Amino acid sequence: MKRWLFLLSFVLVQVAVFAQDKQRALFWNAGTHNTWERDFAYSPLLYQGASFGFTLGYASVGEKKTDEVYLHFSRIPMQNAFEASMIGTHAQVMTYTFYKAAWLPEKFTLGWSNNNALSLRNFQDAQNFNPRFDFHTSFGPAARYQTFFGKAEQWRFSSQAHWQVIGFLFSASYVTSPPDPFLHEQSTFNAFWQSIRLFQPFQQQDLGILNQLFYQLSNGNEIGVGYRFNYTNLENAQRSQRSIGHYFFQLNFQL
Amino acid sequence: MRQQAVLSRLVGVLLAVWTMSCEEIIALRAPEASPRAVFEHLWNDVNNRYSFFDEKQIDWEAVRQQYSPLIHENMAPDALFDVLGDMLGELEDGHVNLLSTFNRSRNWSWFEGFPLFYDQQLIEDVYLGTTFRIIGPLHAQTVDNMLYVNYRTFERTITAQHMDEIVRLMQFHEGLIIDVRSNGGGNLQNALNIASRLIEEEVTYARQRFKTGSGREDFTPWADMRIFPHSGEKYLGKVAVLTNRRSFSTTTFFAQMMRTLPQARLFGDQTGGGGGIPVYAELPNGWTYRFSGSQTIDMEGTQLEFGVSVDQVLDNPMSIVEGKDRVIEEAIEWLKEDN
Numbered sequence: 273m274k275r276w277l278f279l280l281s282f283v284l285v286q287v288a289v290f291a292q293d294k295q296r297a298l299f300w301n302a303g304t305h306n307t308w309e310r311d312f313a314y315s316p317l318l319y320q321g322a323s324f325g326f327t328l329g330y331a332s333v334g335e336k337k338t339d340e341v342y343l344h345f346s347r348i349p350m351q352n353a354f355e356a357s358m359i360g361t362h363a364q365v366m367t368y369t370f371y372k373a374a375w376l377p378e379k380f381t382l383g384w385s386n387n388n389a390l391s392l393r394n395f396q397d398a399q400n401f402n403p404r405f406d407f408h409t410s411f412g413p414a415a416r417y418q419t420f421f422g423k424a425e426q427w428r429f430s431s432q433a434h435w436q437v438i439g440f441l442f443s444a445s446y447v448t449s450p451p452d453p454f455l456h457e458q459s460t461f462n463a464f465w466q467s468i469r470l471f472q473p474f475q476q477q478d479l480g481i482l483n484q485l486f487y488q489l490s491n492g493n494e495i496g497v498g499y500r501f502n503y504t505n506l507e508n509a510q511r512s513q514r515s516i517g518h519y520f521f522q523l524n525f526q527l
Numbered sequence: 528m529r530q531q532a533v534l535s536r537l538v539g540v541l542l543a544v545w546t547m548s549c550e551e552i553i554a555l556r557a558p559e560a561s562p563r564a565v566f567e568h569l570w571n572d573v574n575n576r577y578s579f580f581d582e583k584q585i586d587w588e589a590v591r592q593q594y595s596p597l598i599h600e601n602m603a604p605d606a607l608f609d610v611l612g613d614m615l616g617e618l619e620d621g622h623v624n625l626l627s628t629f630n631r632s633r634n635w636s637w638f639e640g641f642p643l644f645y646d647q648q649l650i651e652d653v654y655l656g657t658t659f660r661i662i663g664p665l666h667a668q669t670v671d672n673m674l675y676v677n678y679r680t681f682e683r684t685i686t687a688q689h690m691d692e693i694v695r696l697m698q699f700h701e702g703l704i705i706d707v708r709s710n711g712g713g714n715l716q717n718a719l720n721i722a723s724r725l726i727e728e729e730v731t732y733a734r735q736r737f738k739t740g741s742g743r744e745d746f747t748p749w750a751d752m753r754i755f756p757h758s759g760e761k762y763l764g765k766v767a768v769l770t771n772r773r774s775f776s777t778t779t780f781f782a783q784m785m786r787t788l789p790q791a792r793l794f795g796d797q798t799g800g801g802g803g804i805p806v807y808a809e810l811p812n813g814w815t816y817r818f819s820g821s822q823t824i825d826m827e828g829t830q831l832e833f834g835v836s837v838d839q840v841l842d843n844p845m846s847i848v849e850g851k852d853r854v855i856e857e858a859i860e861w862l863k864e865d866n
Contacts, residue, residue: 310555315808315809316558316568316809316810316811317809317811317813318555318557352809352813353557353813354812354813356809356813395807395809397807397809397815398808399807400804400805400807401806401820402807445737446576446737446738446739446740446745447576447737447738447739447820447821448737448820452747455736455737455747456736456747456750457751509739509740513555
């Protein structure tokens with residue numbers, strides 16, 4: 273419950289900050305998630321699967337600055353090539369901030385992104401130390417290309433990408449689910465503090481792409497389709513890797 | 528101007544198509560699953576994460592030298608399984624197994640070759656009879672004014688209600704006998720659920736540490752393992768606990784819990800051990816395996832991996848009496864003392 277309250281307050285803070293701008297929109301999307309995932313603490317094999325996932329989001333578009341926040345969630349049953357099962361649960365809060373610069377071509381904006389991603393991996397044949405997990409909060413540059421077309425420019429296509437370079441990482445330990453500092457007696461704060469590792473460029477990787485095509489309705493709302501891709505490679509006590517491809521249908525509601 | 532617009536859209540389309548193929552571009556290859564690759568993966572992971580090399584004085588490098596020449600590229604899966612199973616058998620650990628769809632390797636040296644002093648038929652015929660109570664996973668019967676409780680596996684859950692009933696029954700009995708002989712273990716919480724009804728204050732019964740890296744001494748600091756008293760009704764009288772060499776894993780932990788209680792006494796033979804918590808993992812060919820990834824010691828520093836000794840040893844076959852379970856009889860005798 274506390275975690276949900278924290279998440280809610282985080283979103284509200286984001287909304288409050290973005291509310292200073294002019295054009296605001298809430299959006300919702302849903303569609304298929306194709307995923308593969310690998311956790312070397314359990315297996316060198318790839319687990320793959322597809323399921324349904326959804327995203328809630330908020331965007332604030334100003335003349336010089338655009339802010340977006342996305343809340344992604346999916347729970348995906350996966351299998352390896354030998355039909356062993358794993359349930360992957362992914363939750364992610366992703367933000368983008370883009371700035372319009374005079375020296376940039378008109379259709380391009382540059383900015384930064386923040387990714388807060390949790391992955392839980394429940395291997396069904398592992399009776400102990402299950403699920404394994406990792407969480408990372410990271411920051412890095414982002415870029416966007418956006419173009420309008422059609423007679424009344426009612427069509428909008430955007431393609432944006434992020435690359436995470438700095439942040440921190442918190443993940444399962446060498447053999448157990450909880451990080452090592454939680455395995456002996458000390459305060460939870462100390463254990464958490466000792467469990468954190470730096471998210472460093474080229475050692476940890478998180479990069480993603482988001483393509484969207486929208487049609488604007490007469491009331492200003494938009495309907496569209498899109499594709500989101502995210503790749504993560506984290507190195508802590510053990511290495512974990514995953515990729516998510518999300519094809520979705522999206523509705524944007526102007527506020 | 529028009530040309531620029533067309534070019535711009537073309538860039539957009541190309542971007543979209545290219546990025547939508549990212550999944551294929553970044554998709555990783557499956558690991559090599561040749562017999563050699565499987566052997567190397569297993570040897571290395573056990574080398575890095577197994578927790579008892581020093582305590583058991585196992586030269587794992589020598590084990591590699593011994594088994595590596597037996598691996599060749601065209602060997603059949605069952606032949607590979609046998610080599611890998613035998614290699615893991617060198618660890619002499621009941622928590623180490625290789626699992627495939629056609630077999631499960633194991634090392635049962637911790638009880639094989641030892642008398643078990645336990646005859647299920649005798650227990651049913653002479654002690655439980657047909658009128659015993661079935662309290663969840665526990666079979667309970669009054670024997671010579673003592674409550675005899677037989678628990679076959681810690682995998683079956685003991686709830687607070689089950690223990691409420693045991694504690695209630697103790698109002699009408701002079702002592703409690705808990706028989707966990709040949710109980711192969713299961714969920715540690717079930718052991719704690721029993722023990723928490725037999726104490727009034729918090730008890731530290733063991734210490735545990737986990738592997739944190741590939742070095743032989745890479746472990747977390749020792750952490751106390753505790754029993755916390757149940758808030759409800761408890762039984763604080765004498766308890767006899769019966770174990771044998773086939774009492775393994777969680778049953779060893781339970782025996783250790785009981786050994787720390789002043790009103791409890793262990794009878795039979797030492798437990799089989801199993802003081803390392805098993806870690807599960809998977810090989811590149813889809814077989815799974817498990818191995819001990821932790822250590823547990825008693826309050827004197829003795830590894831539970833080698834078993835918990837009893838207070839009253841029954842290791843002489845001559846002490847078996849026809850038609851009676853000598854371990855139960857000795858437990859009753861002790862429970863009657865000073866009552």
